[in-house]
Amino acid sequence: MGSVIQVSGVRKTYGAMVAVDEVSFEVNDGEIFGLIGPNGAGKTTTMECIEGLRRPDRGTISVLGLDPFRDVYKLQDRIGVQLQQAQLQKRIKVWEAVDLWASLYKKKAVEGKVLLEQLGLTDKRDAWFMNLSGGQKQRLFIALALINDPEVVFLDELTTGLDPQSRRAIWELVRGIRERGKTVFLTTHLMEEAERLCDRVAIIEHGRIIDIDTPVRLVDRHCPERSVVLATDDPGAEERFRAIPRVETVTRVELRYTIRGRGDDLVTEVIRCLSENRIRVTDFRTILPNLEDVFLKLTGHSIRE
Amino acid sequence: MMLRGLWKLTWIEIKVFLREPMGAFGTIVFPVLIFLGLGRVPGLRVAGSSGAGSSYILVALPVLVSLLIAISAVLSLVTIISIYREGGILKRLRATPLRPQTILTAHVIVKLILTAATLALLVAAGKRYYPIGAHVPFLSFTMALLISTWSICSIGFLIASIVPTARFAQPIGAIILYPMIGVSGVFVRVESLPPALHAVARVLPFTYAVPLLQGIWSGEAWSAHVGDVAALVMVFLVCTTLSAKVFRWE
Numbered sequence: 001m002g003s004v005i006q007v008s009g010v011r012k013t014y015g016a017m018v019a020v021d022e023v024s025f026e027v028n029d030g031e032i033f034g035l036i037g038p039n040g041a042g043k044t045t046t047m048e049c050i051e052g053l054r055r056p057d058r059g060t061i062s063v064l065g066l067d068p069f070r071d072v073y074k075l076q077d078r079i080g081v082q083l084q085q086a087q088l089q090k091r092i093k094v095w096e097a098v099d100l101w102a103s104l105y106k107k108k109a110v111e112g113k114v115l116l117e118q119l120g121l122t123d124k125r126d127a128w129f130m131n132l133s134g135g136q137k138q139r140l141f142i143a144l145a146l147i148n149d150p151e152v153v154f155l156d157e158l159t160t161g162l163d164p165q166s167r168r169a170i171w172e173l174v175r176g177i178r179e180r181g182k183t184v185f186l187t188t189h190l191m192e193e194a195e196r197l198c199d200r201v202a203i204i205e206h207g208r209i210i211d212i213d214t215p216v217r218l219v220d221r222h223c224p225e226r227s228v229v230l231a232t233d234d235p236g237a238e239e240r241f242r243a244i245p246r247v248e249t250v251t252r253v254e255l256r257y258t259i260r261g262r263g264d265d266l267v268t269e270v271i272r273c274l275s276e277n278r279i280r281v282t283d284f285r286t287i288l289p290n291l292e293d294v295f296l297k298l299t300g301h302s303i304r305e
Numbered sequence: 306m307m308l309r310g311l312w313k314l315t316w317i318e319i320k321v322f323l324r325e326p327m328g329a330f331g332t333i334v335f336p337v338l339i340f341l342g343l344g345r346v347p348g349l350r351v352a353g354s355s356g357a358g359s360s361y362i363l364v365a366l367p368v369l370v371s372l373l374i375a376i377s378a379v380l381s382l383v384t385i386i387s388i389y390r391e392g393g394i395l396k397r398l399r400a401t402p403l404r405p406q407t408i409l410t411a412h413v414i415v416k417l418i419l420t421a422a423t424l425a426l427l428v429a430a431g432k433r434y435y436p437i438g439a440h441v442p443f444l445s446f447t448m449a450l451l452i453s454t455w456s457i458c459s460i461g462f463l464i465a466s467i468v469p470t471a472r473f474a475q476p477i478g479a480i481i482l483y484p485m486i487g488v489s490g491v492f493v494r495v496e497s498l499p500p501a502l503h504a505v506a507r508v509l510p511f512t513y514a515v516p517l518l519q520g521i522w523s524g525e526a527w528s529a530h531v532g533d534v535a536a537l538v539m540v541f542l543v544c545t546t547l548s549a550k551v552f553r554w555e
Binding site: 051053073076077081083085086087088089090091092096099100101103104105106128 | 309310313314317318320321324325389392393394396397399400401402403404
């Protein structure tokens, strides 16, 4: 599996403000790659440098073997782009937008009608852009990004501002794009989105990449802690929980215990302890860390702050 | 390939413009209504028999109205470009293989078509009140107006580069463009202006649009106005070169 995007040592400043610095990564053919970080971390700047819309001050970028700045028209013919916070003409009809976009590419376009059908916009084809819902607009943007049957699709903050139901529908669409063999490069500040959708993610903060890997490996590497929360009225329980190997802390609030430790075996050990000592529990939950925790650990603050 | 994109974009922009509640009405119908309204004012009414005494009105008025049409087209261009920049529409189009200049050319073409349409409508509607001599070469006059509008559009892009937000596009554009008519020679001869204004007038497209429009309207030959057309082309080239440096896409 080769890489379709190579970014190396990219730096971009706006006046005195350093937007991104020393950014390097590769995106593999056929994967969904996510650039995640809070607003203002440099996600959009990085993406727009790769799309050829901005010129980096330093560093090299190659997309499909092309220089995004020098070969921008050649590149734009082969990629699909969804921009953050970019609208369309208020009173353009859905089919007109698709028709216009189809006429802009040298490559043979995907059948617009089929695309609208796949994205559930067929009955909206005569609607004005301004009268579409947030989810419908985003689906139209995806349609425009796919109209030239691109090899790489760029999606910037695709589901921001959408309700959970539309969000899930969009995730399904993005997975569908990957299934058709395309490479997807997306940015998001939603950790759940990155976790569910991305094959690999790069965490970016203050314009620098902190770490890159699959969501699972990032969690394992940075947040090996596991927690079990259970409820019991057994008076001797706390003592026994503390004796479980690799348990670090046991905290109790009334009859509810939180057992924290490291490693995948923690849950098994807790269950064994419960059964060996015949401790009766009325509730049992495990809490696994996620990308949100990884981000907190790496940056010292929540992504929402 | 690029021509196909240009044509599609132009056509869509025309349709989108006509769907604006104020679009067609504001730029095409409204000037015509004003024109007709003026025609009902007895003092301004030019009867076909009024003879040579009204030659000022017969030449100056159509030229003035034409300039107003051109300015309203350019103002509309400035406003639309600002709205499109603010809404990220320009940026979205730039992310396609469309060349940046193709995007802007489409808007200029739309404005030229609307200018021609307004002029045609005015002539048709005004026939009753402002009978125009058979000598007026309409096709040539339309051409002259389109060349003038095209040249003024290039100033529109410079204005669009400096307006901070779409809300200010219309007023700022109006403040810059309307006074230009004052020194254009349509009211006072350019030669009789104070030196400073005279110097300003010399670099403005209106100063060349006015004699061109007046001349063509009075039946003069194009060959008598090569200098005016050349000056309008120069203004376009200079402003476009400047715009290419200062124009903001987002």
